[in-house]
Amino acid sequence: MGLLGIAIGLGLLVGLAYRGWSILLLAPAASLVAALFAREPLLAHWTQTFMGAAAHFVGQYFPLFLLGALFGKLMEDSGSVTAVADAMTRWLGPGRTILAVVLAGALVTYGGVSLFVAFFVLAPMAQKMFRASGIPRRLMPAAIVLGTSTFTMSAMPGTPSIQNAIPMPIFGTTPFAAPGLGLIASAIMLAFGLWWLRRAETLARGAGEAFGEGSPPSAQVLAADDKLRERAVIAREFDPAEIDHGPPASRPPGVVVAMLPLAIVILVNLTLSLIVLPRLDFTYLGEARWGATSFAAVAGVWSVAVALASACITVVLLNRARLPSLRESVDAGANASVLPVLSVASLVGFGAVVAAMPAFAVVRDAVLGVGGGPLVSLAASTNALSALTGSASGGLTIALDTLGPTYLARAAEIGLSPDLLHRVAVIGAGTLDSLPHNGAVISLLSVCGATHRDSYRDIVLVGIAGPIVALLGVILLGSMLGSF
Structure with a gap:
């Protein structure tokens, strides 16, 4: 009965979330269903197990959600994201349209800009370029996915994505865990994706396929879609309802000014992670007043938070005149972080209740019994949970919690580095999360004016197949050579 309760609770969670029901209600309700079938105390699991795990997640990661959403909104309203995208278009020219869209997306997301902010800026730019170059509209979503939702989310060393931050307190790692393997995985994802998109473009031109007619819905229409919003906030760390709050700049800044905050995120993160914080004395963190924690458990989150805060300050200082209503932009950015962090925390609470069920021991033993060692088992568990929840961050947190x-412990027994576990877990979470029900996928298709029928096959190739190939490569190299 316990396993049946877990299955029914998970089915209700996934099915109703896809239909646009709020995860804030679904997750505790699904948790209570699982507890009911296991004949466990319902109220105790809701207020103690569920809320305890959800509150712990918010306490650990809300600074990153808050600062990431704020930075993305400031970059958008100042015109900086547009300036970077336009510069990439000019530098590469119309003959390299797909490459320009991919690299523009990679640059802004690796620099810390929230995914949905990137979507709403890159899609209009891509539409103009694809139309001028005669490339079918159906390839736009895949090009944006490749640049924003693959290697810069899960593989690039130091990426400030929330997915890259989640393993750090658990494994005691930094954002730059396994940098060599991360770069190799990034190269595989990028090369595979560009090869596929170039092939698709060539075939389309040979068949005489044009850009196509029609226009995508406006940002205002998408932001008002409640079902789309509920799916989207589970998938990523920015509430699309806030995308149009705060007046944008009348003209974008120069490209150097626009790119400087992105560079600040990378440089501050690198400096703090590898140079500054390791040289300071944080033994006081072991005291009860600081939660009896360790430096390794907080260092990664601290470095990313300070990097994003520094970048926010840089944006404001460089673009104060271009932000006509700074308060509105700041409020919108801050508000955009709240629903996503609570939604993912609710998924984490559901996972905690499921893990507390006696029947979960059967699930745990089955997952840990997957052949190939802890790396293969870890990759399989993060893949499966991210696919079911439609959220890389939610699936990854449930798996690691x-x-x-x-x-x-198993990795320590056989001499595997925690850095290797970190990188495999993050890349694994960024593969099957892009199934058709994923909120980011649905949002991007809407922004581009495309459909699952036309565009999802190409998204699968660049957003799922490529990362899986990279994941297999990292597991193989890591098993043979260790972390590097």
Whole structure:
């Protein structure tokens, strides 16, 4: 009965979330269903198990959600994201349209700009370029996915994505975990995706396929779609309802000014992670007043938070005249972080209740019994949970909260580095999360004026197949050579 309750609770969660029901209600309700079938105390699991895990997630990661959404909104309203995208278009020219869109997306997201902010800026730019170059509209979503939702989310060393931050407190790692393997995985994803898109473009031109007619819905229409919003906030860390709050700049800044905050994120993150913080004395963190934690458990989150805060200050200082209503932009950015962090925290709470069920021991043993060692098992569990929840961050957190310490202990027994676990977990979470029900996929298709029928096959190739190939490569190299 316990396993049946877990299955029914998960089915209700996934099915109703896809229909646009709020995860804030679905997750505790699904948790209570699982507890009911297991004959466990319902109220205790809701207020103690569920809320305890959700509150812990918010306490750890809300600074990153808050600062990431704020930075993305400031970059958008100042015109900086537009300036970077336009510069990439000019530098590469109409003959390299797909490459320009991919690199523009990669640059802004690796620099810390929230995914949905990038979507709403890149899609109009891509539409103009694809139309002028005669490339079918159906390839636009895949090009944007490749640049924004693959290697810069999960593989590039130091990426400030929330997915890259989640394993750090559990494994005691930094944002730059396994940098060599991360770069190799990034190269595989980028090369595979560009090869596929170039092939698709060539075939389309040979068949005489044109850009196509019609216009995508406006940002205002998308932001008002409640079902789309509920799906989107589970998938990424920015509430699309806030995308149009705050007046944008009348003219974008120069490209150097626009790119400087992105560089600040990378440089501050690198300096703090590898140079500054490791040289300071944080033994006081072991005291009860600081939660009896360790430096390794907080260092990664601290470095990313300070990097994003520094970048926010830089944007404001460089573009104060271009932000006609700074308060509105700041409020919108801050508000855009609240629903996503609570939504993902609710998924985490559901995972905690499921993990507390006696029947979960059967699930745990089955997952840990996957052949190939802890790396293969870890990759399989993060893949499966991210696919079911439609959220890389939610699936990754559930997997690591329930099984992370076990994976860490098993890795220590055979001499595997925690850095390797970190990189495999993050890349694994960024593969099957892009199934058709994923909120980011649905949002992007709407922004581009495309459909699943026309564009999803190409999204699968660049957003799922490429990352899976990279994941297999990292597991193979890591098993043979260790972390590097």
